[in-house]
Amino acid sequence: MDAVVAHSEAAISKGSSSFSAASRLFGRELREDVWQLYAWCRHCDDEIDGQDGGGASRPLSAADRQARLDRLRRLTHAALAGEPMADPAFAAFARVARKHRMAEQWPLELLDGFAQDVEAPRLASQAETLAYCWGVAGTVGVMMATIMGAGGHAVLQRAQDLGLAFQLSNICRDVFEDAHNGRIYLPADQLEAEGVAATPAVLLDRANREAVFRVVVRQLALAETYYDSARVGLRALPFRAALAVAAARNIYREIGRRILRQGPSALSARMRVPKPVMAVLAVRGAGAAILSRFEQPDAAPPRPQLWSRL
Template sequence: MNNPSLDDHVKQTIQVGSKSFAAASALFDPPTRRSVLMLYAWCRHCDDTIDDQVLGFQAKQPQSTMIEQRLADLRKQTTAAFIGETPLTPAFSALRQVIVTHQLSQQFAFEHLDGYAMDVAQARYQTIEQTLCYCYHVAGVVGLMMAQIMGAKSHDVLDRACDLGIAFQLTNIARDIIDDADMDRCYLPEQWLAEEGLTRENYAQPQHRSALSRVAAKLVDHAEPYYHSSYQGLRALPFRSAWAVATARRVYRKIGQRVKQAGAGAWQQRLSTSRGEKLVLLVAAVGDVLLSRIMPITRRDASLWQRPQ
């Protein structure tokens, strides 16, 4: 049953929290879009709670004891949503509706919270494999949950959705390197930093922007096979869902390309795509969906990320 006040809450959440995803989400059919926004509202709330921010802005690092309690509260309220306890706050009411409507996987939801636990523990990432593990938890499992909402059931399609989430997060990391550093967070593989003569302590200093841009470019390049893999899942989705996913795929990939092209100037302002560019990418995404449906698949590549079963 629809809840007008809850619907207004989730619409406002995505309009302020993610203009890139908001544009793509408008392409879903109404029932799917509503569930997608409900899930996004819960994810945004969890992120805001851990980072002490409002809809993705004005983030700051809370005291360690405070942040540990916040994570514990998120786990407790998520459990309440799955077992049907009431009353629930808006974000968890939204999650509850997705659980009921789509039989959302409890494993995926708690694996997502495990990503925030990595932030709480101030995890360090020595290798790209460790960075990818973080990407799986904070974004790959979101792709899995989104795919469940769209009706995906096969492991192959779910794996492609997971790959797309990982590609998105690799792009986000490259774009937000300096913002993350301001919160004393670094998701870049320290091995890659060392190859450029950088350390965890100095990589964000202004005089190292050229070297840092090469690390960011490498991260953007690493996302490319994941974007490619995700394309293989479009044909299994309903047309409007595939169109929305293909649009988001093009928008985020464009942001990554922009980070790479900007070089040392990539962090002078937050890089994004304009409304006109989003429209062009939206139209191009129609071609992606149609092509995915008419091109024969002679060989199905394995998903890049081997998610836990």
């Protein structure tokens, strides 16, 4: 294992215990490609958020975030152009992009998604929340499917659906943490319908916790439709890739299910899935991967016009 791959493995181990565990089910070559793409995505996210491996954020001014975003865009264009990259995260991305002839659209739209984090976002509606999810996670689903050898309009849409589901789960897991950082990703119109103003201080007020939780429940119900849609796409992946993706799908889905079981108090701290439970969910994922080979595709969930380009 060379230094770039080793750096990428360390990035996924630190940044996502769920995806790191699931990635062990890939074959070695694909596993390393997945690690390298993840390392670049994680690096870009951390740069905008002032994080290290997805940990606690440190305060950054809007000007500092913008400067970081400009740098990420400049280096990403350079990596896509095949220029030598000193930063290991960009060296990893350059390798994967070149090897799999990745279209520029997806990584650049990922950075467009992160651009919404430069200033404290306020997403007015469900459509705007989903558009944000597309930018920061649906694009990742498409890129991951591409390096796994999947292609075609219908398959890539199922891959983006898994990214949407993952991000909706993340939003619900991190409601209070995001509010502490001045960010709100729940749809403002749904909060206001519950009598909650879409401001960080109001979200953090304990008196509003049950009302906020009702919006979280709706987001997790929507996530379920995308998790179901993504299951159909498993049949288009090589079998070991399907095993890994099914395991990741089950583990991330469990985050939302645990939030629902615990109720409003789940919003106080980041929900985590214990490692023994991850192992069980990975085994169940294997069953889903096998069954997907024999299932007929069902109707996809409604999607905003944004994804007609896929």
